[in-house]
Amino acid sequence: MKIETDAAAAGFEAAKLTRIGEHLRQYYVDPGKIAGCQVLVSRHGIPAYFESFGLMDRERAKPVQHDTLFRIYSMSKPITSVALMMLWEEGRFQLTDPVHRFIPSWRDQQIWQEGDGDQLVTRRPSVWPTMQHILSHCAGLTYGGLLPGLESPVDSLYQSQGIARGDGETLMEFADKLGRVPLLYEPGQKWCYSLATDVCGALVEIISGQSFESFLQERIFQPLGMTDTGFRVSDEQLDRFAACYVRSADKQLLLEDDPETSHYRHKRNFFSGGGGLVSTTADYAAFCDMLRQGGQFNGYQLLGRRTLELMTANHLKGGQSLAQMALGAFSETTNQGVGFGLGFASTLDEVDSCTVGAGDFYWGGRASTLFWVDPREDLSVIFMTQLIPSASFNFRGQLKSMVYGALK
Numbered sequence: 001m002k003i004e005t006d007a008a009a010a011g012f013e014a015a016k017l018t019r020i021g022e023h024l025r026q027y028y029v030d031p032g033k034i035a036g037c038q039v040l041v042s043r044h045g046i047p048a049y050f051e052s053f054g055l056m057d058r059e060r061a062k063p064v065q066h067d068t069l070f071r072i073y074s075m076s077k078p079i080t081s082v083a084l085m086m087l088w089e090e091g092r093f094q095l096t097d098p099v100h101r102f103i104p105s106w107r108d109q110q111i112w113q114e115g116d117g118d119q120l121v122t123r124r125p126s127v128w129p130t131m132q133h134i135l136s137h138c139a140g141l142t143y144g145g146l147l148p149g150l151e152s153p154v155d156s157l158y159q160s161q162g163i164a165r166g167d168g169e170t171l172m173e174f175a176d177k178l179g180r181v182p183l184l185y186e187p188g189q190k191w192c193y194s195l196a197t198d199v200c201g202a203l204v205e206i207i208s209g210q211s212f213e214s215f216l217q218e219r220i221f222q223p224l225g226m227t228d229t230g231f232r233v234s235d236e237q238l239d240r241f242a243a244c245y246v247r248s249a250d251k252q253l254l255l256e257d258d259p260e261t262s263h264y265r266h267k268r269n270f271f272s273g274g275g276g277l278v279s280t281t282a283d284y285a286a287f288c289d290m291l292r293q294g295g296q297f298n299g300y301q302l303l304g305r306r307t308l309e310l311m312t313a314n315h316l317k318g319g320q321s322l323a324q325m326a327l328g329a330f331s332e333t334t335n336q337g338v339g340f341g342l343g344f345a346s347t348l349d350e351v352d353s354c355t356v357g358a359g360d361f362y363w364g365g366r367a368s369t370l371f372w373v374d375p376r377e378d379l380s381v382i383f384m385t386q387l388i389p390s391a392s393f394n395f396r397g398q399l400k401s402m403v404y405g406a407l408k
Contacts, residue, residue, distance in 0.1 A: 010048035085135075099130065099139070172205065233278055244262075275365070285380070
């Protein structure tokens with residue numbers, strides 16, 4: 001069933017919200033820069049705008065539907081972070097606990113100082129990576145050379161040690177290998193977008209005694225009614241699964257992952273908390289609505305209000321921004337005027353960030369999906385498309401201008 005909207009009841013000027021569709025059609029869908037997309041704007045729990053544009057599968061001429069399934073990639077990270085913090089609420093760990101309390105190989109970690117290969121020089125860390133560090137991407141990990149803008153001898157070691165998020169190993173094996181590779185920097189001193197959230201998924205397994213997949217289903221997806229969210233696309237879901245595209249160097253839109261042959265169609269044994277989920281806009285809206293309501297959804301308290309406030313606060317050292325702390329040129333956010341908490345980025349300063357929304361929290365995904373929640377305006381926005389890389393266009397900035405400009 002399509003989401004029904006009422007812009008006026010949500011406090012928006014309906015005519016101004018229609019600019020969203022006009023903009024996306026004129027500048028992205030009609031010129032073929034993206035195959036299609038979907039947008040949901042909600043305020044006070046009332047959907048104000050929900051529209052679909054273009055095609056979910058260009059090769060089969062299938063339009064985007066209200067229940068299309070999208071690869072959300074790194075929008076899996078906030079879900080994983082919430083899962084781990086649910087265990088924190090049970091007293092199962094403290095944020096100051098070293099990760100090696102749960103993953104013993106992390107007790108022997110070193111920090112890279114200089115050199116590479118046989119000439120690599122390392123030292124013992126002054127502080128061990130903690131649970132706070134791993135949740136906030138400040139633990140000293142990298143993405144193993146998978147992201148542009150950060151190439152180091154440490155990344156080469158990830159590759160030589162076979163550290164990959166593939167179905168050839170389990171979450172436990174993956175996390176154990178990471179403990180045997182040097183950290184890039186002293187924990188807590190820098191921020192680096194990394195494989196840390198996949199480690200969070202492994203920690204959920206270790207601490208809960210459940211598989212990560214079953215924990216998410218039992219503790220998050222079922223209570224929130226997220227029936228279409230998971231690590232695999234079933235036969236029954238296939239007709240709703242979007243194709244994924246990549247923007248080539250010559251600005252052409254090329255098929256990157258065909259729905260019918262996608263690895264999401266197969267049974268998996270590596271459940272990536274950092275980027276492995278597929279979802280629908282309606283499902284992710286339930287997750288955002290829980291966040292907007294301080295951890296509550298339909299009378300169910302998934303997460304404590306104060307826990308969520310802690311998660312969305314800025315955890316970067318000394319209250320600094322990503323512009324001051326980040327290593328590497330890539331993340332799912334701009335760095336100026338932006339902080340980072342336990343699984344979420346947040347706008348610290350509207351002037352520095354050159355955007356509206358101070359106090360919001362958000363993230364995005366590899367295929368250009370994005371969301372944000374703004375507690376001050378009681379607002380959430382979700383944008384779904386399937387275009388790699390996510391840095392191709394500034395969808396977030398453009399949507400923010402139109403959404404906030406339509407507020408009464």
